[in-house]
Amino acid sequence: MTATALMTTTMAPESASLSPALDLPDTFEAKNGVMCTVRQMGRDDIPQIAVLQKAFLDAADPKTKGYILCKEVTDFEALFDGGGTAIGFFDGDKLVAQTLVRMPAADHPGTGLEYIDLNVPKDHVSIAQGVIVHPEYQSGSGLGSGLTSLWKGAMGTLGRDRLYAKIEVTNWKSLLMFLHAGFQISALLRNDTDRRQTFLVEGTPWAARHNGPAENLETYDLTDISGIKGALASGMRSVGVRHDPDGGATVVQFLPAPDPQPVS
Numbered sequence: 001m002t003a004t005a006l007m008t009t010t011m012a013p014e015s016a017s018l019s020p021a022l023d024l025p026d027t028f029e030a031k032n033g034v035m036c037t038v039r040q041m042g043r044d045d046i047p048q049i050a051v052l053q054k055a056f057l058d059a060a061d062p063k064t065k066g067y068i069l070c071k072e073v074t075d076f077e078a079l080f081d082g083g084g085t086a087i088g089f090f091d092g093d094k095l096v097a098q099t100l101v102r103m104p105a106a107d108h109p110g111t112g113l114e115y116i117d118l119n120v121p122k123d124h125v126s127i128a129q130g131v132i133v134h135p136e137y138q139s140g141s142g143l144g145s146g147l148t149s150l151w152k153g154a155m156g157t158l159g160r161d162r163l164y165a166k167i168e169v170t171n172w173k174s175l176l177m178f179l180h181a182g183f184q185i186s187a188l189l190r191n192d193t194d195r196r197q198t199f200l201v202e203g204t205p206w207a208a209r210h211n212g213p214a215e216n217l218e219t220y221d222l223t224d225i226s227g228i229k230g231a232l233a234s235g236m237r238s239v240g241v242r243h244d245p246d247g248g249a250t251v252v253q254f255l256p257a258p259d260p261q262p263v264s
């Protein structure tokens with residue numbers, strides 16, 4: 001059954017989402033063989049979304065709690081009432097992974113990134129938020145990468161070709177997931193209230209992972225904010241993350257900046 005069919009057969013008219021039906025497969029197989037059902041979610045799924053958010057919070061420590069901007073039920077309602085949607089992976093009846101998707105338009109222009117000039121028509125933009133894989137299903141299951149890939153594809157079908165996400169700078173796993181999906185760090189942002197540093201990553205539906213040789217990449221420690229800023233300012237492209245499981249440095253990998261072209 002397609003996502004479109006599911007929407008029309010399972011959603012009561014009064015709870016139907018304002019967002020367009022996403023082009024999604026029926027299933028996604030995790031790397032450990034768990035076969036998940038894929039479903040576009042709407043207002044009716046808010047209780048499950050809240051349960052998954054709580055599972056994330058319960059497992060998080062004070063540092064990692066900030067990886068998600070935790071939402072209230074009213075925030076989820078506002079997302080769905082404002083043309084947004086969500087992609088869910090279910091193991092049986094249990095929601096095990098989700099991406100919340102903002103899709104701004106003329107009548108609901110909010111991007112959540114108002115302080116950045118995206119310089120692109122709103123109806124080309126899509127922002128992934130609240131990406132959560134249930135703690136028992138994380139780290140190598142491929143569910144996070146799977147969600148990102150399905151989000152990219154579904155947005156491409158809708159003509160939304162400027163895709164964004166915000167990632168806390170210490171969240172190497174999320175950064176790795178987006179960079180391997182072909183996204184790039186396009187800005188470093190600092191929240192004036194809590195001074196947390198965040199990467200803005202940007203991609204397109206057809207963005208692909210960098211597959212070139214790794215030896216000529218320049219690397220910056222994830223904590224070296226000024227080094228990373230300098231790399232971005234000089235036009236270098238972020239293409240990957242190398243994490244040391246033994247507690248050593250986690251580094252962002254950059255392609256060297258292209259040589260300036262002579263002016264003819």
Ligand SMILES: CC(C)(COP(=O)(O)OP(=O)(O)OC[C@H]1O[C@@H](n2cnc3c(N)ncnc32)[C@H](O)[C@@H]1OP(=O)(O)O)[C@@H](O)C(=O)NCCC(=O)NCCS
Nearest residue numbers: 067131132133138139140141142143144145167174177180
């Ligand atoms: C970030 C998150 C969504 C990633 O989902 P996931 O299912 O754990 O990640 P995946 O299994 O898809 O792995 C993504 C990549 O990271 C790598 N990875 C994941 N865990 C890893 C680990 N412990 N060590 C090394 N690499 C790891 C995977 O190998 C994969 O790389 P690949 O593309 O080369 O195969 C998930 O960890 C999560 O929910 N974290 C808490 C909430 C959060 O931070 N959300 C993101 C907010 S921006």
